[in-house]
Amino acid sequence: xxxxxxxxxxxxxxxxxxxxxxxxxxxxxxxxxxxxxxxxxxxxxxxxxxxxxxxxxxxxxxxxxxxxxxxxxxxxxxxxxxxxxxxxxxxxxxxxxxxxxxxxxxxxxxxxxxxxxxxxxxxxxxxxxxxxxxxxxxxxxxxxxxxxxxxxxxxxxxxxxxxxxxxxxxxxxxxxxxxxxxxxxxxxxxxxxxxxxxxxxxxxxxxxxxxxxxxxxxxxxxxxxxxxxxxxxxxxxxxxxxxxxxxxxxxxxxxxxxxxxxxxxxxxxxxxxxxxxxxxxxxxxxxxxxxxxxxxxxxxxxxxxxxxxxxxxxxxxxxxxxxxxxxxxxxxxxxxxxxxxxxxxxxxxxxxxxxxxxxxxxxxxxxxxxxxxxxxxxxxxxxxxxxxxxxxxxxxxxxxxxxxxxxxxxxxxxxxxxxxxxxxxxxxxxxxxxxxxxxxxx
Ligand SMILES: Cc1ncc(COP(=O)(O)O)c(C=O)c1O
Numbered sequence: 001x002x003x004x005x006x007x008x009x010x011x012x013x014x015x016x017x018x019x020x021x022x023x024x025x026x027x028x029x030x031x032x033x034x035x036x037x038x039x040x041x042x043x044x045x046x047x048x049x050x051x052x053x054x055x056x057x058x059x060x061x062x063x064x065x066x067x068x069x070x071x072x073x074x075x076x077x078x079x080x081x082x083x084x085x086x087x088x089x090x091x092x093x094x095x096x097x098x099x100x101x102x103x104x105x106x107x108x109x110x111x112x113x114x115x116x117x118x119x120x121x122x123x124x125x126x127x128x129x130x131x132x133x134x135x136x137x138x139x140x141x142x143x144x145x146x147x148x149x150x151x152x153x154x155x156x157x158x159x160x161x162x163x164x165x166x167x168x169x170x171x172x173x174x175x176x177x178x179x180x181x182x183x184x185x186x187x188x189x190x191x192x193x194x195x196x197x198x199x200x201x202x203x204x205x206x207x208x209x210x211x212x213x214x215x216x217x218x219x220x221x222x223x224x225x226x227x228x229x230x231x232x233x234x235x236x237x238x239x240x241x242x243x244x245x246x247x248x249x250x251x252x253x254x255x256x257x258x259x260x261x262x263x264x265x266x267x268x269x270x271x272x273x274x275x276x277x278x279x280x281x282x283x284x285x286x287x288x289x290x291x292x293x294x295x296x297x298x299x300x301x302x303x304x305x306x307x308x309x310x311x312x313x314x315x316x317x318x319x320x321x322x323x324x325x326x327x328x329x330x331x332x333x334x335x336x337x338x339x340x341x342x343x344x345x346x347x348x349x350x351x352x353x354x355x356x357x358x359x360x361x362x363x364x365x366x367x368x369x370x371x372x373x374x375x376x377x378x379x380x381x382x383x384x385x386x387x388x389x390x391x392x393x394x395x396x397x398x399x400x401x402x403x404x405x406x407x408x409x410x411x412x413x414x415x416x417x418x419x420x421x422x423x424x425x426x427x428x429x430x431x432x433x434x435x436x437x438x439x440x441x442x
Contacts, residue, residue, distance in 0.1 A: 001440040003394055006401045007041060013405065016057040017044040035366070036069065039412050043297060044404070049076030051421035052411065063426055063433075065416040066409045070225075070257050070372065071281035073342070078417045084329035085322055091365040094320035101324035109283065109291060111264050115273045119293030120302055121319035123255035124377035125280030126154030128290035129219060131302075131313060132276045133158050133291070136217025136250035138301045138309050146194040146218040146249070149176045150227030150385025153254050153278075155220055160185045161193040163226070167386050174203040180272055198224050198384040199232065201239040212247035218258020220274075222266035227256040228388040228414065229367045229374040237272040244275075250298060256280035256290070261418070263339060269369070285326025288317070340422055342371035345418035345427055349373055352431040360438045363391060371418040375399065375410075402437035 011018065021042035024031030043058040052075050054064045064076070074081060088101070106119050122128050133145055135271045145158055147169065153159035162170065163181040168305045171177035176195040194211055196218075209216065222237060224230040244251040253274035258266035260282055267274060272311055276294035283289055300312045317323075350373050353366040363379045377395040380387045391394055400412045408430055410416045418427065 001398070003401070004374055006339045006405065009405045010401055011041060013060060014042075014044050014056065014058055018042055018375050020045045020057055023117070029228070036411075039400070051075045051077070051428050052167060052419060052423075055259045057087070062407045062409045063429055064409045065415050065418070065430060066411050067419050069281070069411065070260060070287070070415070070417045072286055073260060073282040073332055073371070073417075074285075075419040076286075078285075078330070078421070080333060081326050081329045083173065083327040085285065085287070087284055088322050088325035091244050091321075093322050093399075094317055098319065099321040099324060101321060101328050102319040105324050105328045105331065108328065109279065110293065113265055113267070113277055113293075113329075115267060115275075115295075116277050116293040118299045118314060119291050119297045120299070121324070122292065122315060123323075124154065124287045124316050125254075125278060126290070127315070128154040128155055128256065128278035128280055128292040129153040129254055131311075132252045132278050132292045132294075133217055133219065134252075134311060135276060135298050135301055136252060138311055139250060139298045140216040140248060141253045142214055143214040144192050144194055144214045144216060146196055146208065146215050146284055147213075148220065148224060148227075148385075150198065150230075150388070151197050151219070151221050151224060151254075152226035153221065153433070154256075155186050157189050158193065159219065160167065161190060162195040165385075170386075173197055173384070173386055174200060175207065181275075185345075197228060198227070198382065201236050205239065205243050208243050208247060208249065213247070215247070217250040218244050219254055221254045221258060222270060222272075223258045223372070224385070225259070225372070225374075225415070227370065227385040228376055229372055229384065230382055230384065230388060231367065231369060232270065233383070235313055241272050241274075250275045252276045252278065252294075253280045257284070258369075259371070260342075263334065263336070266369075269393040279408050282330060283327045284323045285328075285330040287323040287326050289323050289327060331422065339370070339421060341399065341420060342418060345422055345424070346371040346373060348424060349416075349418060349427045349430060352427065353434060356431060356435045356438060360435070360441075362438055362441070373416050373418075375414040375416070377414070394416075399437055400442070402440065403433055406433035406436055408433045429433035 048055045149162045160181040165179040178190040178195045252272045255265040262269045279291040301309045357364045367374045377390040
C-alpha cells in the first residue's frame with residue numbers, strides 16, 4: 001500500500017482533527033508546540049486517555065504504545081496517580097517554597113539509584129541535561145562536552161549536535177564531525193562538542209584521550225534510545241567508565257528514557273556507576289518533570305548556602321507540589337512485580353514482532369529492553385547510529401500511519417513501549433494490527 005493511500009484512509013477517519021489543525025495553523029507556526037509529535041498531513045487531536053487507550057477528537061479509540069514518548073509507565077489516568085494529584089491540587093498547585101512530596105520523591109530516587117547521592121528537580125529532561133552539563137563544567141573547570149552520534153538529550157543548545165546527522169556530511173564513522181541539529185545553534189557550540197561513535201570503544205578512547213584535558217563531561221544515553229534503542233555491546237559502558245575516570249571527565253548517564261528498564265535504571269542493569277544521572281518522563285506521573293543528581297561533591301555546586309562555585313538554579317515550577325505528588329504515587333506503583341510484568345509484556349511484543357517479520361519475509365528487525373522496543377526497517381547488523389538508518393526512508397512512516405488506521409499508536413520513527421495498564425491481550429492486539437499493516441506492504 002502506498003503512503004498516499006494510507007494517508008487518505010487516515011484523513012477519512014480524522015475530520016475533526018483536521019478542523020482543529022486548521023484552526024491551530026492560524027495561531028501557531030505549523031499549528032504546533034512540539035516538533036516531535038507533528039506529522040503530515042496533520043496530527044490527530046487527543047481528547048482522553050484511560051489505561052492503555054486514548055481517544056481522538058473524532059471519537060476513535062486507539063491502543064497507546066507511545067505512552068507520551070515512554071513517560072506513562074502506568075498508562076493513562078492511573079487511579080492512584082489521579083488521586084494523589086487531585087488531593088494535592090485541592091491544597092494548592094505550586095508554592096514559593098519546597099514541599100514534603102519533593103523530599104519524599106528525592107528519597108525514593110536516591111534509594112533506587114545508589115550513584116545518585118543527591119538530586120534536584122527540574123521541569124523537563126532538557127533542563128536536567130542542561131544542568132548536568134553545567135555541573136560537569138563547574139566541577140572540572142573545563143569547557144568541552146562529549147556526546148554520541150545519534151543521541152538525543154533534549155532541546156538546549158549544548159546537546160543539539162549530531163542528533164540525526166546526514167551521514168554523507170558527518171565525516172568518518174570512527175571520527176564523526178560535530179553537526180548542528182538545528183538552525184540557531186552557534187558555531188561555538190560545535191567547537192565545544194565532541195562527537196563519538198556508539199559501540200566503538202577503541203575509537204571513543206582515542207578521541208577522548210586526544211581532547212581529554214578539555215572535556216568536562218561525557219553524556220551517554222545507555223540505550224542510545226533515540227537512535228533506535230541500540231544496546232551497548234558488552235564491556236562498552238565499562239570502557240567509557242574507565243577512560244572518563246582516568247581523564248577526570250564527569251560521566252553523565254542520561255536516563256530520561258532508560259530509567260524505565262529497572263528500579264535502578266539502565267546503570268543498575270548494566271552494572272556501571274556514572275558520576276551524574278539525568279531523569280525525566282516516568283518520574284512525574286505524567287506531568288512535566290526532570291531531575292539531575294549524582295556525586296555529592298559535583299552536585300554541591302548547587303548548594304545555595306554559598307561557596308565559590310555556586311550554580312544558581314531557579315525555576316518557578318521546579319519540584320512543584322502537584323508533579324511531585326504524581327511522581328511519588330507512580331514510584332510507589334513500581335514494585336518488583338510491576339517490573340516483572342513490564343519485562344514480560346516487552347518480551348512478548350518483541351518476540352511477536354520478530355515472528356511476524358520473519359513470516360512475512362520483511363527486511364526488518366526489532367530491538368529493545370524491558371518494556372521498550374524499536375522496529376527497524378533494515379537488515380543491517382545494528383551497532384550505531386549509522387547502521388540504524390532505514391533502508392527505505394518512508395517505511396517507518398507508512399508503518400506508523402498504517403498502525404494508526406488500525407487503532408494502534410506508536411511513534412513515527414519506530415519507538416514504542418508497553419505500560420502497566422496493558423495486558424497480554426493488548427500486546428496481541430498490537431501484533432495482529434502489525435501483521436495486517438506489514439501484510440499490506442507485500
Ligand atoms: C534521552 C533523553 N534525554 C532528554 C530528553 C529531553 O526530555 P524532555 O522532552 O522532557 O525535555 C529526552 C526526551 O525525549 C530523551 O529521550
